[in-house]
Amino acid sequence: MRGALVLADGTVFEGDYFGAAEERTGEVVFNTSMGGYGEIISDPASSGKIIVMTYPLIGNYGINREELQSERVQASGLIFKEGTTQPSSWLLQDTLENLLKENGVPALTGIDSRAVTRYIREKGSMPGMITSAESVDPDWFNKGGYSPSEYIKQVSTKNPYSLGEGKYHLVVLDLGVKKDQLRALMKHNCRLTVMPAGTNWKEIMDREPDGLVLSSGPEGGQEVHELAQNLNKAINELPTMGIGLGMEVMALALGAELQKLKFGHRGSNYPVKDLERGKTVITYQNHGYVVKESSLEKTGLFVSEENIHDGTVEGLKHRELPLVAVQYYPFPEAHLEGEETFYSKFISLL
Structure with missing residues (x-):
């Protein structure tokens, strides 16, 4: 299913859904870690964030639930270049895709995460939305649709x-x-x-x-x-x-x-x-x-x-x-x- 990351200034990056096919909003930020994606998305400090992973391949060693930092996925969404549904690790307990679906959290793959990161570095972090490609409204944020929660x-x-x-x-x-x-x-x-x-x-x-x-x-x-x-x-x-x-x-x-x-x-x-x-x-x-x-x-x-x-x-x-x-x-x-x-x-x- 096709999806899109829509930034508050109207910029759109299209990709494919990975995880829950949901619509979510949050502050779009980037993380430069090469691994630790399970810890990152379960960290309560990531609540309300749509996280762009700069490392291109995410999910390759799956999920070990002992390494999660809370009882659920805290991030609002995840963006990365390429995901895998066939991870390999001696500590493997589940896949990243299953964890995201279980928690109702969307991710997008097939997006040039480097391009998104460069854009954020230039313009600064800003609100964004993960939505279906058919529902993109670049002017949604200007209509007052985004309101941060008391996380x-x-x-x-x-x-x-x-x-x-x-x-x-x-x-x-x-x-x-x-x-x-x-x-x-x-x-x-x-x-x-x-x-x-x-x-x-x-x-x-x-x-x-x-x-x-x-x-x-x-x-x-x-x-x-x-x-x-x-x-x-x-x-x-x-x-x-x-x-x-x-x-x-x-x-x-x-x-x-x-x-x-x-x-x-x-x-x-x-x-x-x-x-x-x-x-x-x-x-x-x-x-x-x-x-x-x-x-x-x-x-x-x-x-x-x-x-x-x-x-x-x-x-x-x-x-x-x-x-x-x-x-x-x-x-x-x-x-x-x-x-x-x-x-x-x-x-x-x-």
Whole structure:
């Protein structure tokens, strides 16, 4: 079945449906990873996104459900040059096509994903729609048909739950937490109480945690600012760790500002320099906003890590409070033997 990706400015890219033959809207972004498509589309931070994979062949090793980062596909849609229905891997449990159909998520193949990526790099990320070729209306977005949702509320847990039996008790505010983040914390001897995104700071303090974790999640919208306002007191009273969106919420709560990137950082090959150690690591990222460095002056925060490509803020620490945060997704294991992980650095603050 023929389909099309229609961008908000009226540009149309035609292809073939792969996955669910549904019509979906979202912000069109690109991801430069060569693999990990299962983790990418199941990452709650991908909620509301139509993701263009720059690597041409997608689906070749299928799906291993143990690697998925949430219970469902979070992305609104997927775009790639070529897909396969006959994957091969010793970890194979299902095909990408079946996973997409199971979750009602459309994908388009046969599209020059490089051309779409170049277009987004030039014009910036923008809303788009996956639709059937017969239903294309290039003027649909100008008619007011697109309205972003409050994605954090959609992806966050509805009820608190507990995980692990470690020494340190942490409250994890679920802004769209990845399973890998929860596993990493438990591996670092932590007992977790995972709570909904809108949890009041008093309810957090009533749990008597040793520290607070602000998870990654989908960005944008007024709900981010509301979360920051609600968490100001808890962040000032508890050792706090932020990842991705969690860093943005922490910065906003302390008076900093955010800015939207032209086309975001999404991929597994972003070099980040640790300014304190003078070392550079390659990171995986999935975000479209950054903290404005110029807004940090009166917050007590300072830049601890920066993106080598564009100089944007990738890590924050506080001059007085026990706070640490990174914009990228930290690895649970050390890059070199004997080095501290981001998680172990936070544990040392408890």
